[in-house]
Amino acid sequence: MLKKERHDIVMRQINLHNRVLTSDLVQLLDVSEDTIRRDLQELSDQNLLYKVHGGALSKSYHSTFDDSTVYAKEAKIIIAKKTIPLIKDGMVILTGGGTTIIELVKQLPENLQATFFTISPLVAVELAKYPKVEVILIGGLFSKNSQITYGGHVINQLAEINADLCLLGTSALHPKDGLTDTDWEINQLKKRMLSSSRKSAVLCISEKLNISLRLKVTALENISYLITELSPADVKLEEYHVNGLKLL
Structure with a gap:
């Protein structure tokens, strides 16, 4: 699976559930934990999510004042x-x-x-x-x-x-x-x-x-x-x- 495809799947999961666990993404994408960590770091660097210990959080979940990133x-x-x-x-x-x-x-x-x-x-x-x-x-x-x-x-x-x-x-x-x-x-x-x-x-x-x-x-x-x-x-x-x- 291409990195872009993985990133799209990760963002869909986080948009749907507001938070994702690294362990769940490893199973879903059938890749190593290191790969998922790198993917989450890259998406965090692009300001698309918040990377936290054990997973990541949605940007739209954390503020009522900027709703421009609210999914759906x-x-x-x-x-x-x-x-x-x-x-x-x-x-x-x-x-x-x-x-x-x-x-x-x-x-x-x-x-x-x-x-x-x-x-x-x-x-x-x-x-x-x-x-x-x-x-x-x-x-x-x-x-x-x-x-x-x-x-x-x-x-x-x-x-x-x-x-x-x-x-x-x-x-x-x-x-x-x-x-x-x-x-x-x-x-x-x-x-x-x-x-x-x-x-x-x-x-x-x-x-x-x-x-x-x-x-x-x-x-x-x-x-x-x-x-x-x-x-x-x-x-x-x-x-x-x-x-x-x-x-x-």
Whole structure:
């Protein structure tokens, strides 16, 4: 495989999942760890990603102030606008982090009156722009990789919340394996967030469909809404028509 082809695959993986592990890329591309390290360093030198210990992070994942590098931005805006009708005045909302959630926050009605709990400082910054929204940032250890708070203290705080709606972005969604992730801490957070909410919505660009990662968060049947940029009748969503899950 040519280096350019490897680089294209690496960038697709990081755009889809926001972070990649060197070990996963070694398996995916069937090359040595040294080769992957060199590839990541070259892409970092081109200012296309952040190289970190054990892998790399997306450039667009780390700032709400420069959204010029947000991957699939138009699709995420469509998803955001489809999600807005689920959010009503007086609701208690629990959110994760990520660029899709940030795009959603940017589309909220200016006079919305609601309470938002979030584990993402970047999401909290965007929510703070709304005068009638109460913003509660759940504090704990801060993950430099995922840009969210995590750990036992965060999970304990989440256990005390009874939210009307949980809004989650995702790295992967599969018709049989459901919602999955690669990071153990994030996995535990998402499980706790879902159990602390009466309803849940997963916001997912269609490129992340039919992908299964190593750690399971929950089955499709335990999610209230799946929101993509596609029409619910799209053939790509055929296998996602399951009991308990509404497609938007």
